Amino acid sequence: IRAISVLIWNGIFTAMLSAASSSGAMRRWMALWLPRLPSDRLKRASAAPPDARPVAVYEKMKNAFALTGLDRTASASGLHVGMALADARAIRPDLYAVEADPGADAALLDDIADWCGRFTPIVVKDPPHGLLLDITGCAHLFGGEKALLKDAERRIMAEGFAVRAAIAPTPGAAFALSRTGKGRIV
Numbered sequence: 001i002r003a004i005s006v007l008i009w010n011g012i013f014t015a016m017l018s019a020a021s022s023s024g025a026m027r028r029w030m031a032l033w034l035p036r037l038p039s040d041r042l043k044r045a046s047a048a049p050p051d052a053r054p055v056a057v058y059e060k061m062k063n064a065f066a067l068t069g070l071d072r073t074a075s076a077s078g079l080h081v082g083m084a085l086a087d088a089r090a091i092r093p094d095l096y097a098v099e100a101d102p103g104a105d106a107a108l109l110d111d112i113a114d115w116c117g118r119f120t121p122i123v124v125k126d127p128p129h130g131l132l133l134d135i136t137g138c139a140h141l142f143g144g145e146k147a148l149l150k151d152a153e154r155r156i157m158a159e160g161f162a163v164r165a166a167i168a169p170t171p172g173a174a175f176a177l178s179r180t181g182k183g184r185i186v
Contacts, residue, residue: 018063028145028167030133031174032116032152036162037129038069039079040099041108049096058085059100071139072162104129112156119152124171130178132171145185 004045034040038057042048048055053075057069067074073170074095079088089095105128113131116123119142122134142148147169156163166177168186177184 023184029174031178034129039071040161139180
Protein backbone atom coordinates (compact mmCIF):
# COMPACT_ATOMS: atom_id res chain seq x y z
CA ILE A 1 0.00 0.00 0.00
CA ARG A 2 1.38 3.40 -0.94
CA ALA A 3 0.23 6.82 0.16
CA ILE A 4 0.83 9.64 -2.28
CA SER A 5 0.91 13.30 -1.39
CA VAL A 6 1.85 16.05 -3.83
CA LEU A 7 3.14 19.35 -2.54
CA ILE A 8 3.98 22.50 -4.49
CA TRP A 9 7.18 24.25 -3.55
CA ASN A 10 8.36 27.26 -5.59
CA GLY A 11 6.29 26.08 -8.54
CA ILE A 12 7.98 22.67 -8.70
CA PHE A 13 6.11 19.59 -7.67
CA THR A 14 7.68 17.43 -5.04
CA ALA A 15 6.10 14.09 -4.54
CA MET A 16 6.62 12.00 -1.48
CA LEU A 17 5.77 8.35 -1.51
CA SER A 18 5.69 6.27 1.61
CA ALA A 19 5.42 2.52 1.45
CA ALA A 20 4.00 0.23 4.09
CA SER A 21 7.05 -1.96 3.55
CA SER A 22 10.34 -0.22 2.90
CA SER A 23 11.72 -1.49 -0.41
CA GLY A 24 14.69 0.88 -0.54
CA ALA A 25 14.15 1.35 -4.30
CA MET A 26 15.43 4.58 -5.76
CA ARG A 27 12.65 6.76 -7.13
CA ARG A 28 12.82 7.69 -10.83
CA TRP A 29 10.96 10.59 -12.41
CA MET A 30 10.46 11.54 -16.03
CA ALA A 31 9.60 15.15 -16.82
CA LEU A 32 7.89 15.98 -20.10
CA TRP A 33 7.92 19.64 -21.13
CA LEU A 34 5.80 20.78 -24.07
CA PRO A 35 7.29 24.25 -24.70
CA ARG A 36 5.08 24.98 -27.72
CA LEU A 37 1.81 23.57 -26.39
CA PRO A 38 -0.41 26.58 -27.31
CA SER A 39 0.88 26.91 -30.89
CA ASP A 40 0.97 23.12 -31.34
CA ARG A 41 -2.68 22.99 -30.19
CA LEU A 42 -3.62 25.56 -32.84
CA LYS A 43 -1.79 23.69 -35.58
CA ARG A 44 -3.39 20.36 -34.63
CA ALA A 45 -6.84 21.97 -34.66
CA SER A 46 -6.14 23.56 -38.07
CA ALA A 47 -6.64 26.97 -36.44
CA ALA A 48 -3.25 28.14 -37.70
CA PRO A 49 -2.53 29.07 -41.32
CA PRO A 50 -1.36 26.18 -43.52
CA ASP A 51 1.46 28.30 -44.96
CA ALA A 52 4.86 28.94 -43.39
CA ARG A 53 3.90 32.12 -41.52
CA PRO A 54 5.09 32.28 -37.92
CA VAL A 55 2.43 31.58 -35.29
CA ALA A 56 2.28 33.32 -31.92
CA VAL A 57 -0.13 33.19 -29.00
CA TYR A 58 -0.59 36.35 -26.92
CA GLU A 59 -2.48 37.61 -23.90
CA LYS A 60 -2.94 40.91 -22.10
CA MET A 61 -0.33 41.53 -19.42
CA LYS A 62 0.08 44.83 -17.59
CA ASN A 63 -2.04 46.78 -20.09
CA ALA A 64 -0.18 45.44 -23.12
CA PHE A 65 -0.42 42.38 -25.30
CA ALA A 66 2.56 40.05 -24.80
CA LEU A 67 3.55 36.80 -26.50
CA THR A 68 2.97 33.69 -24.39
CA GLY A 69 3.57 30.98 -26.98
CA LEU A 70 5.48 30.59 -30.24
CA ASP A 71 5.94 28.02 -32.94
CA ARG A 72 9.38 27.07 -34.24
CA THR A 73 9.22 29.57 -37.14
CA ALA A 74 8.40 32.46 -34.81
CA SER A 75 11.26 31.53 -32.46
CA ALA A 76 13.69 31.27 -35.37
CA SER A 77 12.59 34.77 -36.43
CA GLY A 78 13.92 36.23 -33.19
CA LEU A 79 10.61 36.46 -31.36
CA HIS A 80 10.45 35.33 -27.74
CA VAL A 81 7.91 34.73 -24.99
CA GLY A 82 7.25 37.96 -23.09
CA MET A 83 7.87 40.18 -26.10
CA ALA A 84 5.22 42.83 -26.82
CA LEU A 85 2.91 41.83 -29.65
CA ALA A 86 3.50 45.21 -31.34
CA ASP A 87 7.27 44.60 -31.34
CA ALA A 88 6.77 41.10 -32.71
CA ARG A 89 4.63 42.44 -35.53
CA ALA A 90 7.29 45.05 -36.33
CA ILE A 91 9.85 42.25 -36.72
CA ARG A 92 7.49 39.88 -38.55
CA PRO A 93 4.59 41.75 -40.22
CA ASP A 94 3.28 38.39 -41.50
CA LEU A 95 2.92 37.08 -37.92
CA TYR A 96 -0.26 35.06 -37.35
CA ALA A 97 -1.25 35.98 -33.78
CA VAL A 98 -4.02 34.32 -31.79
CA GLU A 99 -5.28 35.25 -28.33
CA ALA A 100 -4.36 32.71 -25.67
CA ASP A 101 -6.93 30.19 -24.47
CA PRO A 102 -5.55 28.84 -21.17
CA GLY A 103 -8.63 26.65 -20.67
CA ALA A 104 -8.08 24.86 -23.98
CA ASP A 105 -4.37 24.45 -23.17
CA ALA A 106 -5.21 23.02 -19.73
CA ALA A 107 -7.75 20.60 -21.23
CA LEU A 108 -5.16 19.44 -23.76
CA LEU A 109 -2.57 18.95 -21.00
CA ASP A 110 -5.17 16.84 -19.14
CA ASP A 111 -5.65 14.70 -22.26
CA ILE A 112 -1.89 14.24 -22.67
CA ALA A 113 -1.59 13.33 -18.97
CA ASP A 114 -4.29 10.68 -19.40
CA TRP A 115 -2.50 9.36 -22.48
CA CYS A 116 0.78 9.15 -20.51
CA GLY A 117 -0.90 6.56 -18.27
CA ARG A 118 0.50 4.05 -20.79
CA PHE A 119 3.94 4.61 -19.21
CA THR A 120 3.09 4.70 -15.49
CA PRO A 121 0.04 4.92 -13.23
CA ILE A 122 1.41 8.07 -11.53
CA VAL A 123 1.23 11.16 -13.76
CA VAL A 124 1.30 14.63 -12.19
CA LYS A 125 0.44 17.78 -14.14
CA ASP A 126 3.00 20.58 -13.98
CA PRO A 127 1.03 23.45 -15.54
CA PRO A 128 1.07 25.23 -17.83
CA HIS A 129 3.12 22.99 -20.17
CA GLY A 130 4.60 20.10 -18.24
CA LEU A 131 4.04 16.65 -16.80
CA LEU A 132 5.91 14.61 -14.21
CA LEU A 133 5.75 10.82 -14.38
CA ASP A 134 6.89 8.53 -11.56
CA ILE A 135 8.51 5.77 -13.62
CA THR A 136 9.92 3.84 -10.66
CA GLY A 137 9.65 0.16 -11.54
CA CYS A 138 8.20 0.85 -15.01
CA ALA A 139 11.23 1.46 -17.25
CA HIS A 140 12.12 -2.21 -17.65
CA LEU A 141 8.76 -2.75 -19.36
CA PHE A 142 9.96 -0.50 -22.19
CA GLY A 143 13.52 -1.80 -22.47
CA GLY A 144 15.08 0.55 -19.91
CA GLU A 145 15.05 4.25 -19.18
CA LYS A 146 16.70 5.31 -22.43
CA ALA A 147 14.17 3.35 -24.49
CA LEU A 148 11.27 4.69 -22.40
CA LEU A 149 12.47 8.28 -22.84
CA LYS A 150 12.85 7.87 -26.62
CA ASP A 151 9.49 6.11 -26.94
CA ALA A 152 7.65 8.86 -25.01
CA GLU A 153 9.30 11.60 -27.08
CA ARG A 154 8.69 9.81 -30.37
CA ARG A 155 5.02 9.16 -29.64
CA ILE A 156 4.33 12.71 -28.46
CA MET A 157 6.15 14.24 -31.44
CA ALA A 158 4.17 11.95 -33.77
CA GLU A 159 1.01 13.60 -32.42
CA GLY A 160 2.34 17.02 -33.46
CA PHE A 161 3.83 18.32 -30.21
CA ALA A 162 7.30 19.64 -29.51
CA VAL A 163 8.57 17.89 -26.38
CA ARG A 164 11.66 17.76 -24.22
CA ALA A 165 12.05 15.00 -21.68
CA ALA A 166 14.46 14.03 -18.93
CA ILE A 167 14.76 11.36 -16.24
CA ALA A 168 16.22 11.93 -12.78
CA PRO A 169 15.85 10.66 -9.19
CA THR A 170 13.76 13.68 -8.09
CA PRO A 171 10.92 15.59 -9.73
CA GLY A 172 12.84 18.87 -9.41
CA ALA A 173 15.92 17.50 -11.15
CA ALA A 174 13.85 15.98 -13.97
CA PHE A 175 11.97 19.29 -14.30
CA ALA A 176 15.20 21.30 -14.59
CA LEU A 177 16.86 18.88 -17.01
CA SER A 178 13.85 18.83 -19.32
CA ARG A 179 14.05 22.60 -19.63
CA THR A 180 17.80 22.89 -20.06
CA GLY A 181 18.25 19.85 -22.28
CA LYS A 182 21.55 18.83 -20.69
CA GLY A 183 22.20 15.38 -19.25
CA ARG A 184 18.79 14.02 -20.12
CA ILE A 185 19.14 10.95 -17.88
CA VAL A 186 20.75 11.27 -14.48
